[in-house]
Amino acid sequence: MGIRAAVVVCATSFLLGALFTHWIADSLTLWKSPVTDQNLWTAASYYAILAKGPIELHYLLASVVTIGGTTILWSLLDGEAGNLMFDGGSIFLFATTVAMYLYSVLPNILTVFTSLPVHQANDAVPTDLRSIILDVASNNLISSVALTGVLGLQAGRFWAENSTDDDDQDLVDSDLRSKSPPLDSGAESS
Known part of the structure; x- marks a missing residue:
């Protein structure tokens, strides 16, 4: 389970880094x-x-997206409650970013x-180019927030x-303490 989470975090971080390189262009249009x-x-x-x-x-970006998305789906399919909640939200945000890039940005x-x-x-x-530049910059920002x-x-x-x-370890520790015999401090040795 830890390896899958590490793959998702690494893939997402790589994609975020790729989006942050667009800051050169996006900062000029969104923040000025x-x-x-x-x-x-x-x-x-740019x-x-x-x-x-x-x-x-x-191709490199497509393979990183594929690895990240597949890993989240794989983890989601385990069916554990935590996976359904956290990985369900993750796959929604990841898929939203992919869809935005496939249908608008690229x-x-x-x-x-x-x-x-x-x-x-x-x-x-x-005017039409101005609109497209602002749209691409906005989509880059939305994708960064989603990732x-x-x-x-x-x-x-x-x-x-x-x-x-x-919590499980605390429960085990308290259970062991309640089952262990008390130490008799007044016992004399022969």
Whole structure:
């Protein structure tokens, strides 16, 4: 059981790290006010680099997602109450992130950003491109929060399991104390 949790935590942490690299672009669009055309072009250029990157990186991310999702499902199928609660929530958040990426982020990055129009840093960003850049940045943020939730649920599961183990040990210790014969301090030796 510990190995499965470790695989889920490692896969989720790796994916979070990959999402955090997008902070270069996302911080310019989500956390700066007002959002300038220069910031939007910088974010668009970053996404264009991702779109033109080596396909092996996409395969690596897909394999990490597959390993993480499969491991959560495997743990969920054990049917234990803790697994149903914590892993059920984890698979929901993990699946939400995967669905968002498959249906929104990746199609936008692989179609829109493969060929950006020629522009200067201060040129006006077309309205449809502006909307897509903000949408991709928002989806990256939502995915980061969801994957952080997976880590939180896995930590909660670990805490709950260890708390139960401690309670079981306390019960065994008190049971042993109640069954052991009392020590007779007044007994004389011959």
